[in-house]
Amino acid sequence: MSAYPYHKTEEEWKAKLSEEQYRILRQKGTERPFTGEYNIHSEDGTYKCMGCDIPLFKSATKFDSGCGWPSFDESIEGNVEYIRDSSLGMIRTEILCANCGSHLGHVFNDGPTETGQRYCVNSISINFDKT
Secondary structure, eight states: OOSSSSOOOHHHHHHHSOHHHHHHHTTOOOOOTTOSTTSSOOOSEEEEETTTOOEEEEGGGEEOOSSSSOEESOOOTTSEEEEEEOGGGSOEEEEEETTTOOEEEEEESOOSSTTOOEEEEOGGGEEEEEO
């Protein structure tokens, strides 16, 4: 049984998600920079988890970091989980959906806003709900 409130078997995840979504959300992959649907996106609304649809980021927290992935300076409190990631020979903080455990990307302490945070998120791991 999953430690997350929203859970599916791996077979159910594979049936729900495209092959690329599964690779990123469930296998901790990364989409190529500057290719994601929400990298350059500026409508008002809420970005939600592609896996379970809970709200993760408000559009007011989105900014253009130039890194090639959608960037936010804060998440919706309680909806993102933070995990130490020491893969690829570096120390980073992985961000997961706190409701279903889907991989979203990473958060860095180099953001240009007063929060100092840069949530670097795979477009394919989120969907957008227009306000």
